[in-house]
Amino acid sequence: MPMRKAGELSDATYRKLAHLMYESIGLSLNASKKPLVSSRLAQRITRLGLDGYEAYFKLIASQEEGGEFQMAVDLLTTNETYFFREAEHFSVLEEELGRTRPESVSIWSAAASFGDESYSIAMLLADMATQGRIGPNWSILGTDISDRVLRSAKTAIYPETRLRHVSLERRRRYCLKGEGDFQGMAKIQDKLTEHVHFGQLNLCRPIEDIGPFDVVFLRNVLIYFDDITKREVVDRVLSRLRVGGLFFIGMAEGRVACDTPLESLSPGAFRKLASKPGSP
Numbered sequence: 001m002p003m004r005k006a007g008e009l010s011d012a013t014y015r016k017l018a019h020l021m022y023e024s025i026g027l028s029l030n031a032s033k034k035p036l037v038s039s040r041l042a043q044r045i046t047r048l049g050l051d052g053y054e055a056y057f058k059l060i061a062s063q064e065e066g067g068e069f070q071m072a073v074d075l076l077t078t079n080e081t082y083f084f085r086e087a088e089h090f091s092v093l094e095e096e097l098g099r100t101r102p103e104s105v106s107i108w109s110a111a112a113s114f115g116d117e118s119y120s121i122a123m124l125l126a127d128m129a130t131q132g133r134i135g136p137n138w139s140i141l142g143t144d145i146s147d148r149v150l151r152s153a154k155t156a157i158y159p160e161t162r163l164r165h166v167s168l169e170r171r172r173r174y175c176l177k178g179e180g181d182f183q184g185m186a187k188i189q190d191k192l193t194e195h196v197h198f199g200q201l202n203l204c205r206p207i208e209d210i211g212p213f214d215v216v217f218l219r220n221v222l223i224y225f226d227d228i229t230k231r232e233v234v235d236r237v238l239s240r241l242r243v244g245g246l247f248f249i250g251m252a253e254g255r256v257a258c259d260t261p262l263e264s265l266s267p268g269a270f271r272k273l274a275s276k277p278g279s280p
């Protein structure tokens, strides 16, 4: 049977779709993104046998809490990530923790994707705990809007290519090599996973009572938001970071405007400062 084609994405449907995505997850889709959106959704519409983009819009608008809406989020954002991405940030973190030698450390990876960032941090903290440079009470919370990536993160199984920046010693220490059907895959060992937890969280909604954290990673997610949303998200996230704590955004994301006072340490790395009396 011939497959039904997705047809044309009309301006009216595109505007409704862009509005829905902006209101629900802060995703900023201007007119220039229309060809990208239409090509990313076309295959899915064909696969579902739907009668074009308007039918697809109606479907996702009716399932905003999950189902096909989650699929659309995955298609319109990118979950790209890998272990020790932007390695300089891990050096800044190691230096800071080595200097302060905290008894406990609590870290939030606020756009965790498949969990590569969370487990990279876990490898560093586990090494430092073994060396007695931090105490044994360390934990990492990874959150994301996408339940698909979170389900994968919880399995802690990765293609070895994503571990390309992990040293051989760390791979030996913290990963199990897959065999048979799992050839070419690696599983993160329990001695790390027991310190790492994952949960779903939309950065564009009020944040429930989590933290306060000593360190927050908010890397490579601000690109999806317009300037107003960026500012709101950054201040909302920073409200969960202790004064003096470290804050990381993607190295290419520049200096974000926000109301929370920050000291810039290096590209994408900041320290939260105390607010001046009388300021918000």
Ligand SMILES: C[S@@+](CC[C@H](N)C(=O)[O-])C[C@H]1O[C@@H](n2cnc3c(N)ncnc32)[C@H](O)[C@@H]1O
Binding pocket: 025, 026, 077, 078, 079, 080, 081, 082, 085, 110, 111, 112, 113, 114, 117, 143, 144, 145, 146, 149, 201, 202, 203, 204, 218, 219, 220, 221, 224
């Ligand atoms: C490119 S990944 C970044 C992964 C990791 N932080 C890194 O730098 O490698 C961006 C992630 O942001 C998530 N995301 C997009 N909008 C979000 C929102 N409103 N709330 C929470 N997560 C969101 C996406 O699902 C995606 O997994």
